[in-house]
Amino acid sequence: MRVQASTARLVGRLDGVVWDESLDHNGSRIRLMQEYLRRSALWARALGCTDHWPFFDIASFVDPSARVDEQTAPAVRRRMGAGGARPLDAVIVRYILDFSVLESWPDGLPDPFEPLLQVYERGGPFDREAGRVYIGSAVGILEGTWEKYIARPPLGELGPAALDALDEAWSARRERARLAGPQPGGD
Secondary structure: OHHHHHHHHHHHHHHOOOOOOOOOOHHHHHHHHHHHHHHHHHHHHHHOOHHHOOOOOHHHHHOOOOOOOOOHHHHHHHHHHHHOOOHHHHHHHHHHHHHHOOOOOOOOOOOOOHHHHHHHHOOOOOEEEOOEEEEOOOEEEEOOOHHHHHOOOOOOOOOHHHHHHHHHHHHHHHHHHHHHOOOOOOO
C-alpha cells in the first residue's frame, strides 16, 4: 500500500505542474537540476550504468518489473500533453512514475527524482541540447561527466524557504550584472 500512496502523491504533484515555462524560479531550478545530476550520478555509479547517465530509467536497473500500472501512465501523459508538456518531459515523467513503485532501493542513496520534480513544479519544462541542460531557455548547465557531478556537495535543504532564497540570490546577481553593464572585452 505504501507504493500506491507514493504514486498517488506523485500523480497529484505532477497534475499541479504548469507546463508553460516560467522564469520566476530560475535560481532554484538551476541548483535543483545540478542536484538531480549529482544524485543521478550516484545512482548510475551504484547500479553500474554510468553510460546511461544523466536521464535514465533508474527503476529498471533496480527492479526491471518496477512499472507503474498501465492506466496511470497514459492518463498522466494525456494531462501533461494537454498542459503543453514536451516529449522529453513525458519520457522523464515515466521514469519518475516507475521509480515511485519501487518498494526499496539500495541503502545510502537519495531519492534521485525529487530535485527534478521540483524543477518542474517551480517553472515547468527544461531543454537539452549539445551537452547542456537549459533552464529558462537561456541558462545552459554543462552536463559534463557523471564524475564531475558525483564530486559536488549536496544541495542540502530542498524546502520552499531555502529554494526561494536561492531565487532571490540569483535575481540579485543578475540585477548587479545588469547595472554593471557590458564589461570590457565582453559582448
